[in-house]
Structure formats: structure tokens, C-alpha cells
Amino acid sequence: MKKLTKAEEEIMHALWALGEGTVGAIRNQLAAQAAGRKPAHSTISTMMKILGEKAFVTHQAYGRTFVYRPTLSKADYSHQLLQLLVHDYFEDSAHQLVTFLLETGDLRADELQALLKKSTK
Secondary structure, three states, X not given: OOOOOHHHHHHHHHHHHHOOEOHHHHHHHHHHXXXXXXXXXXXXXXXXXXXXXXXXXXXXXXXXXXXXXXXXXXXXXXXXXXXXXXXXXXXXXXXXXXXXXXXXXXXXXXXXHHHHHHHOO
């Protein structure tokens, strides 16, 4: 699986929020997410080209304007990243991940019980 850089990930979050969009729409979404800081048009254009080469986005041309769409959902990418994390740091064991979360206090036992109860319904 190809991983996104931090900058690429920010752009993908903007595109996932939009569903699809032009460079201008993506810039506006990024500005909304970053309290008004709007990246340069050329920067986003370059990043979209890179994301296309990495097969994270596809585009359709309407004259000189490109409309970009993600090739995978945020949930699918998140799932792939989680699988990679479990593989790389927890010996392919979700059990070890959950144990780690419980031991570090990032997941409380009552939260785990609520998740278990929800999953059996």
C-alpha cells in the first residue's frame, strides 16, 4: 500500500469532505480546515498530479478545468493504515493492539465493553 505524506493526507481529507472538486474548491476547503490559510493554486495542482500518479485520485477534464475524485474512500484508506499499523507494530495481532490501548489508558474497559455489546447486536 502506498502511504500519503502529511501534505497529501491534508489534501485528501479536503477532497473526501467535498466528494469531488476542482483545485479551487480544494484550496477553499483546505482554507476552511486551516483557519483561512489558503495554499497556492500551483502547489495544489502539483499535489493533485502526484496524487494521481499514486492512484489516490482520478480526474475528468472539462476544458482546462479538472474535477478530481478520490479513488478510495476515507474509510478504506483508514482501514489499510490500521492494518499496516497492526502488522508493523503489533505482530499482526489486533488483540495486542487492544491490549496496548487498554494498558496505556487510551481505551477504557467500560468503552471496550460497550463496543463488544454493540458488536453482538
